[in-house]
Amino acid sequence: MPRQAAAPVAPFFLSRWSGRAFSGEPLPDGALASLLEAARWAPSSGNNQPWRFVYALSGTAAFKAFHDLLAPGNKPWCKKAGALLVVASRTTRDDGSPAGTHAFDTGAAWMSLALQAHLFGLVAHGMGGFDYEKAAQVIGLPSDHAIHCMVAVGRPGRREDLPEPYRGREEPNDRRAVGAFAFEGRFAG
Ligand SMILES: Cc1cc2nc3c(=O)[nH]c(=O)nc-3n(C[C@H](O)[C@H](O)[C@H](O)COP(=O)(O)O)c2cc1C
Numbered sequence: 001m002p003r004q005a006a007a008p009v010a011p012f013f014l015s016r017w018s019g020r021a022f023s024g025e026p027l028p029d030g031a032l033a034s035l036l037e038a039a040r041w042a043p044s045s046g047n048n049q050p051w052r053f054v055y056a057l058s059g060t061a062a063f064k065a066f067h068d069l070l071a072p073g074n075k076p077w078c079k080k081a082g083a084l085l086v087v088a089s090r091t092t093r094d095d096g097s098p099a100g101t102h103a104f105d106t107g108a109a110w111m112s113l114a115l116q117a118h119l120f121g122l123v124a125h126g127m128g129g130f131d132y133e134k135a136a137q138v139i140g141l142p143s144d145h146a147i148h149c150m151v152a153v154g155r156p157g158r159r160e161d162l163p164e165p166y167r168g169r170e171e172p173n174d175r176r177a178v179g180a181f182a183f184e185g186r187f188a189g
Contacts, residue, residue, distance in 0.1 A: 003172050016118040017172040018125040020077040021162050022154035026058055027082035031120060035153065038116035044105035050089040051109035054139040058082050058154075065138050069150070071129030077166050078127075082154035086135055087126075092144045106148055117153055125152045 003014040036053060044050060056062035058081060066084040067075065078084065089106040093099050110126065117124035127150045135147055159170040 001174075003174065006178060012115060012118060014172075016115060019123045019156060019170060020125065020166045021157040021159050021170055022077070022080035022082070022123065022152070023157035024058075024080035025082065025155050027122070027153065027155070028120075031117075031122060032057070032083055032153070034120065035113045035116050035122075035124070039109040039113040042105065042109035042112045044108070045099070045101040046093070048093055048099055048102070048105065050091070050099050050102035051106040052088040052090065052145065053109075053113075054086045054088065056084050066135075066150070069130045069135050069138060070127065071131075074127050074129045074152075076163060078152045080154065080157060081125075081152035082122075083152075085151040085153065086139050086147060087149050087151060088139070088141060088145050088147045090142075090145050102146070103148060110149070110151065113151070121156070123152075123154055123156050126150070127152065 003017075005014055032055060036055075039051060039053065040049075042049075042051070056066040063084060066086065067078060070078055087106060087110050089099075089102040091099055091102050099105075114124040114126070130150050132147050135141075135150070139147075141147060159167060162170055
């Protein structure tokens with residue numbers, strides 16, 4: 001059943017979804033630069049811009065090292081991604097004080113990247129299933145930084161080429177109703 005909006009929204013909010021079928025081709029020239037550019041313009045508290053993206057392009061030693069970080073359920077379909085990214089943020093401001101909204105701001109930046117990927121006809125799939133400690137070593141995470149997620153980005157492939165159980169799940173999912181997460185004045189009892 002196609003996604004249905006309960007109130008008018010721009011169509012790309014519904015048509016974006018986290019596919020797992022990648023074609024195995026490299027990213028189009030300049031695509032990664034544009035995705036990072038989209039992330040660059042995300043809003044952040046005090047314009048602190050705490051997000052950090054560490055990327056690895058397919059076919060490189062770094063891609064293999066990033067792929068090795070992934071949980072078993074993410075490894076098979078990520079093999080054919082054009083790039084793998086680790087999304088992190090700096091947890092302090094320039095004056096050394098805590099950046100209380102670093103995670104929130106970085107979430108906004110990742111969503112900008114994901115939406116731009118979708119608008120280019122690419123797939124961007126966020127992942128929490130990976131070894132965070134090893135990732136910190138692999139990317140050389142500085143001490144006042146935190147890792148949030150990884151992202152697989154690539155050209156879309158054919159659903160039929162995905163192995164099971166991924167093939168059967170390769171379709172957009174649904175959402176709870178707005179009433180489950182938005183409340184006037186106070187949480188509903
Ligand atoms: C932070 C984060 C972590 C996620 N972790 C994984 C993951 O490890 N493996 C996976 O297959 N999908 C993962 N997902 C994808 C979610 O399952 C997906 O976004 C959610 O089901 C909503 O579906 P949609 O993105 O297709 O709209 C993750 C998404 C986010 C934002």
